[in-house]
Amino acid sequence: DGGITQSPKYLFRKEGQNVTLSCEQNLNHDAMYWYRQDPGQGLRLIYYSQIVNDFQKGDIAEGYSVSREKKESFPLTVTSAQKNPTAFYLCASNQQGLGGYTFGSGTRLTVV
Amino acid sequence: AQSVTQLGSHVSVSEGALVLLRCNYSSSVPPYLFWYVQYPNQGLQLLLKYTTGATLVKGINGFEAEFKKSETSFHLTKPSAHMSDAAEYFCAVSDRGGSQGNLIFGKGTKLSVKP
Numbered sequence: 001d002g003g004i005t006q007s008p009k010y011l012f013r014k015e016g017q018n019v020t021l022s023c024e025q026n027l028n029h030d031a032m033y034w035y036r037q038d039p040g041q042g043l044r045l046i047y048y049s050q051i052v053n054d055f056q057k058g059d060i061a062e063g064y065s066v067s068r069e070k071k072e073s074f075p076l077t078v079t080s081a082q083k084n085p086t087a088f089y090l091c092a093s094n095q096q097g098l099g100g101y102t103f104g105s106g107t108r109l110t111v112v
Numbered sequence: 113a114q115s116v117t118q119l120g121s122h123v124s125v126s127e128g129a130l131v132l133l134r135c136n137y138s139s140s141v142p143p144y145l146f147w148y149v150q151y152p153n154q155g156l157q158l159l160l161k162y163t164t165g166a167t168l169v170k171g172i173n174g175f176e177a178e179f180k181k182s183e184t185s186f187h188l189t190k191p192s193a194h195m196s197d198a199a200e201y202f203c204a205v206s207d208r209g210g211s212q213g214n215l216i217f218g219k220g221t222k223l224s225v226k227p
Contacts, residue, residue, distance in 0.1 A: 004155075033214070040121065042202065042219035043156075090155055100146055101215060103155035 002027045006091050006104035012112050013078070013085065021076045021107045023091035030096055032074035036060060037088040037106075046089075049074055050096070078109065086111050114139045114207045118218035126226045131175075131190040133221050135203030138184065144206040145186040146215065147177055151199045159201075162186065173197070198225045 004025045013019045025032065031050045035043040045058030049068040063082025068074055078085045088108050092101040119134040137143055144163050148156040160171025167179040173196075177188045186203060200222045206213040 006155075040219065043217040045214065048214060088153075092156075100144075100158050100161050101156075103148075103157070105155045106153065108153065 004091055004093055004102055004104035006089075006107050008107060009105065011107055011109045013109060015111060016080045018077055018079050019109065021078070021089055021091075021109070023074045023076065023104060024072055025074075025093045025102070025104075026072060027093055027095070027102060028071070029093035029102070030071070031094040032068070033092040033094070033101065034058075034064070034066065034074070034076045035090045035092065037090060043090065046076065085109055114143070114205050114213075114216050116203050116205050116216055116218035118201075118203050118221050120221055121219065122222045122224070124224040124226060125193045127195055128192050131188070131193045131197065131223065133188040133201050133203075133223065135177075135186045135188065135218060136184055137186060137203070137205045139205055144213075145177075145179060146204040147171065147175070147186070147188050148202045148204065148217075149173075149199050150202065150220075156202060159188070193223075193225045195225050195227065198223055 007022045033048040034046040044060050046064050047066040049055035052071050055068050065077045090106050091104040094101045115138045117136045146161045147159040149159050150156045159175050160169045162169045162179045170176045175190045200220045202220045203218040204215040207216045
C-alpha cells in the first residue's frame with residue numbers, strides 16, 4: 001500500500017545535538033511538507049518542497065534544515081540552533097491538483 | 113490571505129448526541145476546505161473535503177460538513193457520537209484557493225465523548 005513513513009517514532013536529543021527525522025513516501029507525490037505540532041497551537045509549517053532539489057521556508061524555519069534530493073524523501077534536520085525542539089513533527093505529501101494532504105504517523109522529539 | 117478559525121478548543125458531548133464542530137474561513141479566492149482527524153500520537157487522517165459542486169459533503173465514519181459561502185463556514189457534524197470519535201479535529205483551507213496551494217490549518221478542536 002502507498003503511504004508516508006516517518007522514522008523514528010520517538011527520538012531523544014541531547015542539548016546541542018543535531019538530529020535528523022526521516023520522511024519517505026511511495027505515493028509519487030510532488031510536494032512534501034514538514035509541520036511542527038505543539039499542544040493548543042495546531043500545525044505550524046516548517047519547510048515545504050514542491051519539486052526535487054527545491055524547497056521553501058515555512059512560518060517557523062529557524063533552527064531547521066531540509067533537503068530534497070529524491071522525490072520520495074524529505075528529511076528534516078533539527079539543529080542545535082532550535083532552542084525549543086521538543087514537539088511532535090508531522091510530514092505530509094500532496095499531489096498538486098488533487099487537494100488534501102497525506103500525513104505520516106509522526107515523530108515525537110524530546111530534548112533530554 | 114487565507115485563514116481558518118475553529119470555535120472552541122474543546123468540545124464535550126455525550127455518546128449518542130449530536131456532534132457539531134465549528135469552522136470559519138477567510139479566503140479571497142474560491143476555497144478548497146478540509147477536515148482532518150487526529151488520534152493521540154498519530155498523524156492526521158482526511159475525513160472529508162469540499163472542492164467544487166455539492167455543498168454538503170459526506171466523509172468517513174458518518175461525518176459530514178456543509179460549505180456555506182454566505183457564512184464563510186464549513187462546520188463538521190455527526191448525528192450520533194460514538195466513543196471512538198474522541199480525537200482532535202482540524203479544519204483547513206488551501207492558501208491559494210483551489211488545489212494548488214498549501215493548506216492553512218486551524219488550531220484544532222479536541223472532542224471528548226462521555227459514556
